[in-house]
Amino acid sequence: MLVHVKNVLSPEEVAHCRQRLEAGDWVDGRVTAGQQAARAKNNLQIPEDSALARELGDLILRALGRSPLFNAAALPLRVSPPLFNRYDIGMGFGAHVDGAVRAVPGAGIRMRADISTTLFLSEPGDYDGGELVIEDTFGSHAVKLPAGDMIVYPATSLHRVEPITRGSRWSAFFWSQSMIKDDGARALLYDLDRGITGVRGELSDDNPAVIALTSTYHNLLRRWADL
Numbered sequence: 001m002l003v004h005v006k007n008v009l010s011p012e013e014v015a016h017c018r019q020r021l022e023a024g025d026w027v028d029g030r031v032t033a034g035q036q037a038a039r040a041k042n043n044l045q046i047p048e049d050s051a052l053a054r055e056l057g058d059l060i061l062r063a064l065g066r067s068p069l070f071n072a073a074a075l076p077l078r079v080s081p082p083l084f085n086r087y088d089i090g091m092g093f094g095a096h097v098d099g100a101v102r103a104v105p106g107a108g109i110r111m112r113a114d115i116s117t118t119l120f121l122s123e124p125g126d127y128d129g130g131e132l133v134i135e136d137t138f139g140s141h142a143v144k145l146p147a148g149d150m151i152v153y154p155a156t157s158l159h160r161v162e163p164i165t166r167g168s169r170w171s172a173f174f175w176s177q178s179m180i181k182d183d184g185a186r187a188l189l190y191d192l193d194r195g196i197t198g199v200r201g202e203l204s205d206d207n208p209a210v211i212a213l214t215s216t217y218h219n220l221l222r223r224w225a226d227l
């Protein structure tokens, strides 16, 4: 399941991030890649333990807290501190699957990466190439979104970033451990959530059908949640 979440950051927040990142200390992105991914990876990143990554990461985590769509799609238990990357001309990232388990810096714990998210910080017109291509059971999806929008997709998916042929593509990315480990079960809950949201627009909250559907949602979440 791929979910496009629009306007996670306002244009002002995107401009703020970009301005701060302009002055950032970009390093080779291979520092955070596993062995297979390192061979495929060619980009720049802001070091994950830098004050800048923490400051802008916190801004993004606050924005996620305001996003009902992200929370419905990911049902997050833990979210990794966001990281920032940049692809200039000739850079790209070949096909790979993201690592399954990550240490959470500073927290002394590890998390399972169930869901990957990319938040775009460059407008599509600012660069050519650079599509995030995600393979799932329905085929291959090329994603290039407006700045401030993000794509949420299963971390189990093979994906790549096409080489840049003009301009520069900046983004933030992070992983979530979901309360619902299984992608299929999570997709069902998401569909049910969207259905309930639609029905609540038509019927009052005390309508017995709304109560029944909402109860079913919570009881499925209770049955399946892994905390």
Ligand code: NI
Binding pocket: 096, 097, 098, 159
């Ligand atoms: Ni990846």
